[in-house]
Structure formats: structure tokens, C-alpha cells
Amino acid sequence: MIGYLLLVLIVLAAVSYVFARRRSVALVQGREHELHSRPTYHGAFVAAWVGIPSILLVLIWLLFQGTIIDSLLLWSLPPGTTDGMEQGRISLLLSEIKSVAAGNMFSVPSVMVQEAAERYQRWQAIARWAMVGAALSVALLGLVFASRRLSPEFRARHGAERILSGLMIACSLIAILTTLGIVLSLLIEALRFFDRVNPFEFFFGLNWEPQIPIREGQVTAGGAFGAIPVFAGTLLIALIAMLVATPIGLYSAIYLTEYANPKVRAVIKPVLELLAGIPTVVYGFFAVLTVAPAMREFGEMIGVPIAPNSALAAGGVMGIMIIPFISSLSDDAIAAVPRAMRDGSYAMGATKGETITKVLLPAALPGIMGGVLLAVSRAIGETMIVVMAAGIIANLTMNPLEPVTTVTVQIVTLLIGDTEFDNPKTLAAFALGLVLFLATLVLNIIALRIVRKYREQYE
Template sequence: MVGVIFAAIVILTLVSFFVGRSAGNRFFASAGAEMHSLAGYHGAFVAIWVGVPALVLVLMWLLFQGTVIDGLLLASLPPSMTEGLEPGRVNLLLSEIKNAAAGMTFGEPSPEVTAAAETWLRWNAIAGWAMVVVALAVMLIGGFIAYQRLTPRFRARNNVELFVSGFMIFCSLIAIITTAGIIISLVTESMQFFAMVPAHEFFFGLNWEPQIPIREDQIAGSGAFGAVPVFVGTLVIAAIAMVVAVPVGVFTAIYLVEYANQRLRNIVKPIMEILAGIPTVVYGFFAVLTVAPAIRQAGSLMGIATSPNSALAAGGVMGIMIIPFISSLSDDALRAVPRALRDGSLAMGATRAETMIRVMLPAALPGIAGGILLALSRAIGETMIVVMAAGLIASITINPLDSVTTVTVQIVTLLIGDTAFDNPKTLAAFALGLVLFIVTLCLNVVALTIVRKYREQYE
């Protein structure tokens, strides 16, 4: 039913566009230069009035339909089935009724549950058909009203542009509200964590063992939440990634800008961009199955103790992943340098290498630095590669051959399981997430500030 109504909205919206455009063409044939807006704006105006109200109605209907039907269903049940039930038991009862309605039962349900399942199916069918009828009525009424407003002097373009502006403002508000919600949730949960664990212990403690008992009869440690080992591991892996990515990315950009011909550039550039489109879980498999065993085998041949999951494996593969970010941004920065600077240097007798080192790179340095900082924030926030290849043990070490843990690994680990959200172990994930959010936000702000100054310099 949902697919049918969405298909109907799309089809009627397209039909209304062509009808409105046909009306605009007739106005142009009769009025000519007196037309205020092109025929396409007339069609878009009618299509907006047909499609948008119906789409909003259907989305709101689907959002509240389940809650309303569940409430009506609970109210229709015999008091013996719902009296004295806790919210959790009520949800289980609703799930049992819906499973019986879908035929997913292992035994014979009770007569009350069977009757409730039939009622639930009947009410859902009625709600679905009611949604179709109301949506079709809204589309027809909206189309009729919009079509009646069309005239040769009707300001269809102004109305369409007003709708587009309002839609973009709405999308911007959604982004702002979502960001605010993320910040509020992180701050709120982090405050609960710091109410249980002192902030100085979290930021300056040297022992990270967040395993605490969740039941009175469970044997576990008392819990230690010193996050310094986690921060050190994150910095080590990010540093290794940048050591791999920065030279390769910058040198690739230099080669593509100054030395490669256009044919070779058209081949190399897309291949480099493919790296950015590979899912991070694929990089994680590559790190675990190929890079980590190779590093361990090389270490054993040289008599060096190497951990099965090492910072070098995770950081190296992460560096490969962020090469396209640095290469693409550095390429854009170098190409944005005015051509006159390069030609002037070459005219004075400088070689291409001297021109690149003494003219192009200094002029493009703000843009390149901004790209490197953006890539660094991407490396710090990476999850899948470090989860699969970095390890889980928190230790204070800068040896790249040892196993370390990172902020993202610990966030994933702490949120896996059935620990309650009022437990310090779970809330520690929000504290780590808040620190990660602040660090990446600062890096992005610094990078964007540098890039903005660079663009203002040459625009």
C-alpha cells in the first residue's frame, strides 16, 4: 500500500507538471511578451501543489499510524490482558499480537491474541485505504487550486523560487537541529559520567580498564577510566597514517599538476579517487588479512617482537585510505595558484622543480595545510580499520609494532552488550565521543579557516 501511494504521488506530480506547462504554452501563444514566467515555472508550480502536500501528509500519516493503532488496540483489549502490566510487558504483548497477525508463531496463540491480531490487521487495512483516499483527494484539490491560479501574468517563477528557498532553509534547519541534538546528547551523558568518575581521573589517569560489575553477584574489577592510554593510541595511529598519506598525497598532486601530461592525468586521477570510494570495512579486511601478517612475518625474520594487531598495520592502511583526500585537495590548491606566478618563474630561468618548490608550494601551502588537517580529522575519527586491526588492549606505548587501542575502538567496545545506560562503563563511551567530537571539530575549524584565507587571497 505504501509503495502504491508513493508511485501515485510521483505519477500525478509528473502529470500535473505537464498539464501546467501546457497551460503556460497556451498563455505564451496568446499573450506572447505579456507572459511573466516561462511555461516550465507554471508546470513546476502546479506540480508542487500536487506533490508536496500529499507527500507531507503521507509521511506524517505513516509516522503516527502505528502509535495510534497500537493505542486503540490496547484500549480494545479485555482488562484482564493489560491490567497491571509494566511498559515492557505491554510491548511484549503488542509484539505477540503483531507476530500472530504475520503468522510468525511457534505455538497456538490464545483466542484473545488471535482476535486482537485480526483486529490489528483490519484496522491497518482501513488506515491504509484511508491514507490513499485522503492523499488522492489532497492531490486533486491542490492541483485544481493551482491550475485555477494560472494566468499569463501569474508570478509562477516567484512562487517556485520561494518554495525552493523555503525547502533549502528547512534542510539547513534539519542539519542544525541534528547537530544540536548530537551535542546535547553527548554533553548530557558525559555530565552523568563525570558525576560518577572525576574528570581529572578520566583526562589524566594512566589505567584504562572499564570492566565493572553490572550485577551484585558478578565478579569483575572495580573499573579504571584513565583515558590517557586511549588518547596515546589514537595519536600514534593517526601519526602513522599521516606519515604514509602526506608525502604520497602531496607528491602525487605535484606530479599530476606539473609533470604529468593530460592523458596520463585523466588515467591516474580517477584511479586515485577510487580509493576514496572503497568501504572502510574492505580496508579493515585488507589490514587484518594482508598487512598485519606481512608485518608480523617481517618482524619475525628480523627477530623483532611484533604484536598480531599492531598500530603500524592499522595506521598504514588508514594512511592509504586518506591519500585521495590529501591528493585531491592539494591538487586543487596547486591549480588555484595564478598561472602568472608559474609562467613568471619559468620566464626568469627557473626550472620546473625550482618553480614548484619556491613558487607553487609556498603559494598553495595554506590550501595544502587545510587539506592535511581535514585528512587528520578523518584519520582520528576512523572506526572500522582500527576496530579490526588495532587491538583492544589500552597501553601507553609509541612503538608502532605493539597493539594499541583508540577512542573509536573503545566507543564500539563499550556500547556492545546489555549494560544499562546509567552504568559508568556505557557512559564512558559518551565521554570519549565528546572528546573526539571536540578534537575533530577544532581540526575542521582550523582547516576551513586556513582554506578560506587562501581562497580570499586569490579570488
């Protein structure tokens, strides 16, 4: 029903646009030059008043509907039902009621649960129809309010632009608040982790075995949370990936912009960018089924032992995956350098190679750095390739021929299963996530400083 309601509101806003546009023209009997604003702005103004408030109401309604109905359900239960219950037990009781209401019964429910499920179904239906009525009422009120303001002197353009500006500000605030929410959630859970584990051990420890006792007296009850092996593995694989992707991506961008003829460029550039659209799990299969066995056989031929799941295989395949991030942005940055700079360099007697290294690359450095930074962030945050090709065991080594693990792989491993965030093992994932966030932030700051240092202004 929600999808149909949103579709109806969008259609109603579109109809309101056409209606307001025609009415504004009719007010001046077809002489559009007598209108203060073009008919398009009159239509946009009315459509905005019809669509935006009603859609916002639906979103806010959906945000709070579940919480309110859950509270009503608990309040309607017989007195004393939830007395002394922990929050987890209350959540299970609500889940059972909702499952019965949905018809998913694995056993005969109690009379109390069955009655609560019937009430839940009734309240859900009432809430849905109330939401439909409220949303349509708000849309019609918006149509009436906006339509009454239409006149030849009405500054519809100013009104439409104010609404658009407010919408953009709201979107910006949502993005900022979402970022703050992510940071706060990571920070709060990471602080809970550091209450249980010494930060010095986490940042400087050399042993990573985040085990916790599942039952009393378990042999593996101890746990080691030294994250140095995890950080080292992340840096090693990212370094290998960048050593593969950076020269190939940059040289391919230079070739496509300066040497390739238009027909070759029209074929190679789309094919190269197709690498970015391949799912990472396909790269993982390619690494574990093709690249890793080939490297192992080659190592046996020359007498060098290479692990079946080595950092070299994972980093190499990851480097192939992130080539388009560097090549595409570098290509656009180099192509955007003014033609006059190339001609001026050639007029001074510089060769093509000197023009590329002395003029084009310095001028395109901000765009190139943006591509490299995006590729580094992609390499640090990649999970599937490392899980399949490098492994999950934290091995402190800088030998690319041995298996290692990364921060993202450990985050996934720690959060596998239905586990509450009340022990060091699961909370360690948030500490790793916070470190990953800070590392990305530092990379952004370094890139901005490099760009600011080497940026040049060209007329």
C-alpha cells in the same frame, strides 16, 4: 505500499508539470512572449504544489502513525492489563502483539494477544488506506489551487523561486536540527555517565577496563574508566596514517598537476581515486592477512619484536586508504590556481620547484588544508581496520609496534549486545562519542584559523 504511493505522487507531479506548461501556452494561443514567466515556471509552480505538500503529509503520517496505533493498542487492552508494568515489559507486550500480527509465532499466543493482533492488523490497514486517500486528496487540491492561478499575468517565476527558497531553508533547518539532536543526545547520555563516574578519572585515568557485574558476586564487578589509553591509541594510529597519507597524497597531486602529461594523468588519477571506493573491511583483511604478517617477519629478521596486531600495521593501511582524500582535493586546489601566476613566476626567473613551493602551494593552501582535515577526520573515525589489525585492548603506549585501540572501536565494543543504557559500561560509549565530536570540532576550528591566516586574495 509506501513506495508505490510515493511513486504515484511523483508521477502525478510530473503530469501536473506537463499539464500546466501546456495550459499556460494555450492561454496565450502559443504566443509565449505574452506570458510574464516562461511556461517552464508555470509547470514547476503547479508541480510543486502537487508534489511537495502530499509527500510531506506522507512523511509526517509515517512519523506519528506507529506511536498513535501503539497507544490505541494499549488503550484497547482489558482494564488492568498494564497496571504496574514497567516500560520494558510494556514494550515486550507490544512486540509480541506485532509479531503475532506478522505471523511470527514461536508459541501459542494468549487470547488477549491474539485479539490485540487482529485489531492491530485492522488499524494498520485503515491507517494505510487513510494515508493514501489523504495524500491523493492533498495532491488534487494542490493541483486545483495552483491551476486556478495560471494566467498570462501570473508571476510564476516568483512563485516557483519562493517555493524553492522555502524548500532549501527547510533542508537547512533539518540539517541544523539533526546536528543539534546528535549533540544533545550525546551530551545528555554523557552527563548520565559522569553522574556515575568521576570525570577526572575518565579524562586522566590510565586504566581502561569498562566492566560491570552481570550477576551478584561476580569477580569482575569492578570497572576502570580511565580513557587516556584509548585517546592515546586513537592519536597514535591517526598520526601514523597521516604520516603515510600526507606526503604521498600531496606529492602525487603535485606530480599529476605539474609534471605528468595528460595521458598519464588520465590513467593515474582515476586509479588513485579508486582507493576511496574500496570497502574498509577489505583494507582490514589486507592489513591482518598481508601487512601485519609481513611486518612481523621483517621484525624477526632484524631482531625487533612486532606484535601481530600492531598500531603500525593498522595506521599504515589506514594511511593508504585516505590517500585519495588528500590527493584529489589537493590536485583540484593546485589546478585551480590561475595560469597567470605560474607564468608570472617563470617570467621572474623562478624554477619549477620554486614556483610550486613559493606560489602554487601557498595559493592552494585552503584546498590542501581541506583535504588534510577530511583525511584526519576519516582516520580518527575509522573502525573496521583498527578492529581487525590493531585489536580492542586498551594499551597505554606510544610504541607503534604494539597493539592499541581507538575511540571508535571502544564505542562499538561497549554497545555490542542487547544492553540498556542504564549502566556506566554502555553510557561510556556516549562519553567517548562526545569527546570524538569535540575533537573533530577543534580540528575544524584549527583548520579555519590556518586557512584564514595564510589565505591570499588573487585577482
